[in-house]
Amino acid sequence: xxxxxxxxxxxxxxxxxxxxxxxxxxxxxxxxxxxxxxxxxxxxxxxxxxxxxxxxxxxxxxxxxxxxxxxxxxxxxxxxxxxxxxxxxxxxxxxxxxxxxxxxxxxxxxxxxxxxxxxxxxxxxxxxxxxxxxxxxxxxxxxxxxxxxxxxxxxxxxxxxxxxxxxxxxxxxxxxxxxxxxxxx
Numbered sequence: 001x002x003x004x005x006x007x008x009x010x011x012x013x014x015x016x017x018x019x020x021x022x023x024x025x026x027x028x029x030x031x032x033x034x035x036x037x038x039x040x041x042x043x044x045x046x047x048x049x050x051x052x053x054x055x056x057x058x059x060x061x062x063x064x065x066x067x068x069x070x071x072x073x074x075x076x077x078x079x080x081x082x083x084x085x086x087x088x089x090x091x092x093x094x095x096x097x098x099x100x101x102x103x104x105x106x107x108x109x110x111x112x113x114x115x116x117x118x119x120x121x122x123x124x125x126x127x128x129x130x131x132x133x134x135x136x137x138x139x140x141x142x143x144x145x146x147x148x149x150x151x152x153x154x155x156x157x158x159x160x161x162x163x164x165x166x167x168x169x170x171x172x173x174x175x176x177x178x179x180x181x182x183x184x185x
Contacts, residue, residue: 030060034078035087035111037140037159038063041183044157046142048132048177053144053155057183061089065105065155067144074105086110093152103146108156113164120162121171131156134177139167142178 030036038044043056056064061076076089088110114120124133124141131143131154139160146153160167 030078036089037109037111037157043181043183045179046134046177048134048144050132050145055157074107076109085112104152106152106154111159113161117162120160134174135170136175136178137169137173
C-alpha cells in the first residue's frame with residue numbers, strides 16, 4: 001500500500017514538473033504591430049518608495065530585472081490584441097511550483113497613446129500610491145512595487161504619447177529618479 005502511494009506521488013510530481021516546464025510563449029519575437037517602450041539596448045535604473053529596480057533590454061522580448069539581491073531574465077509575451085490601451089508585451093507570472101523559490105514577476109513593457117494631456121495626467125494618477133510612478137518629462141514611466149504576501153513583484157515600463165508625440169514636460173516628473181544607460185555593443 002505504501003509503495004503504491006509513493007508511486008502515485010512520484011507520478012504526480014513528474015506531471016507537475018512536465019506541465020510547469022512547458023513553453024507558454026511560442027512567439028519568440030514581437031509582432032510587426034507590437035508597441036514596446038524599450039526598443040533599443042538600454043538599461044533603466046528607477047528608484048521609488050519601493051526601492052530601486054533595474055530593467056535591462058536584452059533582446060526584443062527579453063528583459064533582465066534586478067532589485068535588492070534578485071536578478072532574473074524574463075521573456076515577455078507580445079499582445080495579439082490591444083488590452084486596456086496596451087499593445088506591448090507582458091509577463092503574467094503564471095503560478096508554478098518553482099515560484100516558492102523566487103518571487104513572481106508581473107511585467108509590462110508597452111507604449112500608451114492619449115488624446116490629450118488631461119487623459120495622460122489622469123492615467124498617471126491611477127495607482128500612484130502603490131506603484132509610485134517615476135517618469136521623465138518625455139513620458140518614460142516606470143512602476144515598481146513588491147507584494148511580499150503574494151510573493152510577487154510588479155515592474156512596468158511605459159512610453160507615453162499624446163497624439164503620437166512624446167510629451168516635453170510632465171507635472172510631477174522625477175527625472176532624477178530614472179537613470180538611462182545605453183549599452184555598448
